[in-house]
Amino acid sequence: MSVTPTTPLRVGNASGFYGDRFSAMREMLQDGPLDVLTGDYLAELTMLILGRDRLKDPERGYARTFLRQMEDCLGLAADRGVAVVANAGGLNPAGLADRLRDLAARLGVDVRVAHVEGDDLLSRAAELDLGRPLTANAYLGAWGIAEALRAGADVVVTGRVTDAALAVGPAAAHFGWARDDYDALGGAVVAGHIIECGAQATGGNYAFFTELAAAGHDLTHPGFPIAEIHHDGSAVITKHDGTGGAVTVGTVTAQLVYEVAGARYLGPDVTARLDTVRLTQDGPDRVGVSGVRGEAPPPDLKIGLNSMSGFRNDMTLVLTGLDIDAKADLAERQVRAALSGREPAFLEFRRSYPPRLSGSPALDPSTHAWRRLGGSGDPDSPAQEGATVHLHIEAADPDPRKVGRSFGAAAVELALASFPGFHATAPPGDARPDGVGFSAAYRPASAVPHTAVLPDGTRVDVPPPEDTAVLTPVPEPPPPDPWPPGPTRRAPLGRIAGARSGDKGSDANLGVWVRGEDEWRWLVHTLTVDELKRLLPETARLPVTRHVLPGLRAVNFVIERLLGGGAGSGTRSDPQAKGLGEWLRGRSMDIPEAFLS
Structure with a gap:
């Protein structure tokens, strides 16, 4: 990598899911400078799909699209000096690493391939009291990736790691962070979360997309995002010059509230405090992310379970x-x-x-x-x-x-x-x-192996964190004074508020944000759990929790059991709750006229 610890590490992302734009990898390598290119291929539903693949053929279980992309781009990445880090290994990272070595030999490209394993707990399901699932994978962190990169790997493939770990691992390796550099790690987690879903950070799926188009941004073919991560964990979110889409405080906020819960965003390496994030528009298509505080991670790892009914x-x-x-x-x-x-x-x-x-x-x-x-x-x-x-x-x-x-x-x-x-x-x-679909269990991190298999075959065991902290909710800060009574008009909530929604197993996550302080004074007092249940009647009998994120002018709702058995089995017409936020934005409320002009 062509950077030093005093310059930012340019981490781009070329995939937000298994099936994302195939050409994005070549575009990201060709269209501008990068140090690391990541790819996120593993959604909860993807693990179910890969589990079915493995039933048909034990040699499968990885994202085959990634292998085809690398056939097209491996030489280009090597020529550009760009390291590639992807979780495309799925249920078989060792098998994918072997296929990549075969590919490199066939193409005549000299690259060093490493992989990270230990997340697959299926053979230990009975021992760990996990039932009889089709897949059982722990969410590992970034340190196995960091070990592989420090050993000189050009390509690192993993199984189930957290999505943000794909960016945190390269940053930790590059800057030499310690395991307890929590603020830096927390900042990198936030940056990784912003870019993990690809074009969702550059105008894709954006509530106010019509405003971007009116401002001259071409959304026909949005570029993919880049996080310029600094030594202290702060970052700038951007994209290659001349590519489509836009990077604004709004597009970044939309991704930040996607599939999160409260102010503490848990991970295996660090707990990032989302209530400390500060966003600034630092120029065209450049959004600064700073102020993130990190805390010790929880003692347990999340284990994703998929079962066949x-x-x-x-x-x-x-x-x-x-x-x-x-x-x-x-x-x-x-x-x-x-x-x-x-x-x-x-x-x-x-x-x-x-x-x-x-x-x-x-x-x-x-x-x-x-x-x-x-x-x-x-x-x-x-x-x-x-x-x-x-x-x-x-x-x-x-x-x-x-x-x-x-x-x-x-x-x-x-x-x-x-x-x-x-x-x-x-x-x-x-x-x-x-x-x-998907369910989750939690087991002590010490019970889950985490191993980096280096390019020369050396196996390095990554120890669990020494310092941990049990999750406690962040007390909700005192709300601002409510917006004073005055004339209102019946109008869709989406006239003033954006939303982004998605799934976590059987639960739906729904983040709602506004762009001005006055609108925030109104929203935080108005969009309560009771009001949400009134606006979305199918949530009325379900447990709903609201989390307040004042720094983002956002509230996030976790709606339990809305999705039945999850994306793989739910009977709801929108099984992953992707359109739930847009349904809410279309519902009419009495909105102050001052906001509707």
Whole structure:
């Protein structure tokens, strides 16, 4: 790397998830200077996908996209002197490291490859009382990455490490931080969190994207973010000159409140205090991040667990025009009866086509979900689509027969015997594996190995932290004086507030922020847990916790159990809560007129 400890370390990111823009790695290497290029490939759902891959072939379990990207870019990274650090190893970092060495030999590129392992606890699930999961992976920290880089690795691949560790490890190696340099480590965690989701920090998925476009920022092909990390852990978030998108205090704030909880942001190396973050616009596409305080990490590591519950299938029926409620009611009664083997008498003729085997058990899935999609429909709409509502039916069961083609056939058999205008959006399909998404367990860090396997094969054990601190909530600071009473107007909350939402297992995280102190005085007093439950009725009976982050003018809500079994198995139409924030922004409230001008 072409930097010294007195100059910032330029850490770019080229992937926010498994499936992100393939060309981003080459773009980041070609479009400007970098010292380190990271790639985050492991979401909770990704671990489930990789677990299924490993069931088919034990040699798999890593992000194959990364290997194809490296085939295109390994020589370029070597020529530019850019170290590559990615968690693409997934469930098989050693296997990916071997494939990379084979690739380098085939391409004639002289690079040193290392990997980090120890996170995969599946073989110890019984010992650690983790049940019988499909995958069980601890969230390791940055020090294994740092060991590999200090040993001269050009490419480091890991399994499940925290997303921010991909940036913290290079910074710790470069600046020589000690394990208890908590403020510097906390600052690097915040910088890593900002860039980990790729273009979300440069205008992607941004609530006020129309304002960026109006200001002349091209969002067609946003660039990926860079964190210029300094020796004290402060950073500047930027992007390569001439690339699309924008880096503003707003785009950085949006990413900072994404999938976090309270003021203490826990990690295996340090607990970063999000209530100490200061953001400043230091120039076009340059946002300074400073003031972050760090504290000792918790004694336990988070372990992500994915399990397989069985199989799933779905079918969507189309309701059009008049009597939508009665049509939906008839369809549900008929399909339920057919699946339970209790068809109405007028379906008796159709039971013989296709014939049902004599004596076969009724195929009644153990769980159903019935949802109407697309609003209530307007019977008087000038377009047929406007008069249409979709009735979406999902079924899940451990027995694939009960949710196979027979499930869809039970609905299709009704085509000439149900509500007027009956049709489906697709023919019956096969059952697909159903993952009971994600759950988390916590075990002492001392029980989890953390090993850096250096380019020469040497294995270096990374010890757990010596100093730890049990999480205690940060007391909520006294709120500012409320905005004084005055004229209000009914308007969508999104006229003045941004939001970003996402998933953590079965829970949803919803961060909401405003851009001015006056708006903050109103928001912090108005958007309470009770008000959120009123605005989003499906949260009304769920446990909801609000966390206040005054330095970001933000409140963050953790909504427990909203997502059922998680992204891999939830029946909600938005299983990862990605659109939850935009739903909230569309809800109308009485907003002070002073803010709406």
